Amino acid sequence: MHSGHSHLFIPGPTNVPEAVRQAMNVPQQDMRAADFGDLTLPLFDGLKRVFKTTEGEVMIFPGSGTSAWEAAITNTLNPGDKVLMARYGQFSTLWVKMAEMLGLEPIVVDVPWGAGVPWKEIGRILGRDKDDEIKAVFVTHNETATGVVSDIEAVRRVMDECFHEALLFVDGVSSIGSLDFRMDQWGVDLAVTGSQKGLMMPAGLGILGVSQKALAASKANTMRRAYYDFADMRQFNKDGYFPYTPPTPLLHGLRAALGLIDAEGLDNVIARHARLAEGIRRGVAAWGLDIVAEHRSLQSNTVTAVRVPDTVDAREVLRIAYEDLNCSFGSGLARLAGKVFRIGHLGSFNEGMALTALSLAELALVKAGAKVPLGAGVAAASGWLAHGAQTPDKLV
Numbered sequence: 001m002h003s004g005h006s007h008l009f010i011p012g013p014t015n016v017p018e019a020v021r022q023a024m025n026v027p028q029q030d031m032r033a034a035d036f037g038d039l040t041l042p043l044f045d046g047l048k049r050v051f052k053t054t055e056g057e058v059m060i061f062p063g064s065g066t067s068a069w070e071a072a073i074t075n076t077l078n079p080g081d082k083v084l085m086a087r088y089g090q091f092s093t094l095w096v097k098m099a100e101m102l103g104l105e106p107i108v109v110d111v112p113w114g115a116g117v118p119w120k121e122i123g124r125i126l127g128r129d130k131d132d133e134i135k136a137v138f139v140t141h142n143e144t145a146t147g148v149v150s151d152i153e154a155v156r157r158v159m160d161e162c163f164h165e166a167l168l169f170v171d172g173v174s175s176i177g178s179l180d181f182r183m184d185q186w187g188v189d190l191a192v193t194g195s196q197k198g199l200m201m202p203a204g205l206g207i208l209g210v211s212q213k214a215l216a217a218s219k220a221n222t223m224r225r226a227y228y229d230f231a232d233m234r235q236f237n238k239d240g241y242f243p244y245t246p247p248t249p250l251l252h253g254l255r256a257a258l259g260l261i262d263a264e265g266l267d268n269v270i271a272r273h274a275r276l277a278e279g280i281r282r283g284v285a286a287w288g289l290d291i292v293a294e295h296r297s298l299q300s301n302t303v304t305a306v307r308v309p310d311t312v313d314a315r316e317v318l319r320i321a322y323e324d325l326n327c328s329f330g331s332g333l334a335r336l337a338g339k340v341f342r343i344g345h346l347g348s349f350n351e352g353m354a355l356t357a358l359s360l361a362e363l364a365l366v367k368a369g370a371k372v373p374l375g376a377g378v379a380a381a382s383g384w385l386a387h388g389a390q391t392p393d394k395l396v
């Protein structure tokens with residue numbers, strides 16, 4: 001038995017604000033009622049603002065982010081299509097697996113876990129593909145496993161430079177709603193997210209931004225799908241309905257969450273993530289520990305993957321945090337298991353939570369045997385949040 005609050009510092013599901021939780025506490029309602037669109041139609045507009053698209057459409061599927069991946073692929077590609085996929089963490093690895101399971105032929109560019117999207121290599125490969133045999137490029141904007149953010153604009157640039165017609169698929173599951181994401185400006189054709197990260201909701205909605213080009217592809221492609229069919233979804237969505245029973249309490253929660261983002265302002269939300277992430281990183285640096293992201297430009301503002309000293313097992317840090325301190329951090333995934341723990345700092349997150357995360361991580365690290373100076377991480381982060389964060393160019 002623990003007393004007091006438990007602390008959730010995993011990179012999703014994230015902490016659900018009280019206003020969102022309350023908003024989901026509604027009686028069940030008639031999802032065929034004449035006024036159902038009053039609830040749902042503004043959600044599509046709100047999501048379009050978050051995705052930064054006016055030209056594309058947004059669809060909401062009952063499911064998690066992975067369901068939106070599957071919807072994106074099955075609606076726009078054909079069995080046997082060649083697709084170009086960059087792999088640099090567990091989530092980009094899972095994309096490749098899904099593509100194979102669905103009968104695509106991925107050309108995989110592997111880069112070390114800790115690096116970002118290899119856009120120059122993508123440009124080279126596309127440049128050699130004179131007949132546009134490659135039908136899609138898949139990129140994970142924010143690799144949640146490594147805490148690496150990638151340059152999607154650069155991918156779009158190299159695609160345009162060789163006049164390549166491939167569709168651009170972007171996994172924005174741990175970026176959209178927290179990091180700068182520009183679906184239209186970056187020419188993203190399929191933008192995937194889920195409800196349980198930047199959108200501050202429980203898991204349960206797979207959310208997909210679809211460009212006009214992707215919609216056109218969906219009218220001609222031959223891959224089989226039923227539940228995730230765009231045509232069916234659009235037919236119902238135009239009047240605010242769904243082809244099947246939607247999870248209405250989640251839609252109420254989404255309305256509240258989008259209201260919170262609008263009230264704070266999306267740019268301010270993005271700036272808050274940047275400010276708090278920098279505090280976390282300074283804290284980790286003050287412990288004398290490294291993070292997985294290989295370069296400053298790749299550091300994610302939603303999740304930080306911390307390498308523990310060689311003498312320490314990160315699983316032990318996680319166990320102590322969970323069992324003794326009532327606190328969850330993200331585990332090291334796949335090849336990073338035991339080497340890394342991750343601090344999620346996205347969604348409904350503030351200064352108090354950042355400092356609490358650092359102080360509990362310090363305790364767990366020290367209890368697990370790491371020689372980390374107690375208080376150093378919190379002091380460094382506080383210094384940044386008190387002074388440096390006001391004037392981001394000045395290093396304190």
Ligand code: PLP
Nearest residue numbers: 064065066091142144173174194
């Ligand atoms: N892609 C990324 C980058 C993720 O972080 C996750 C989940 O953490 C997924 C995809 C899978 O999303 P879901 O678990 O919502 O299906």
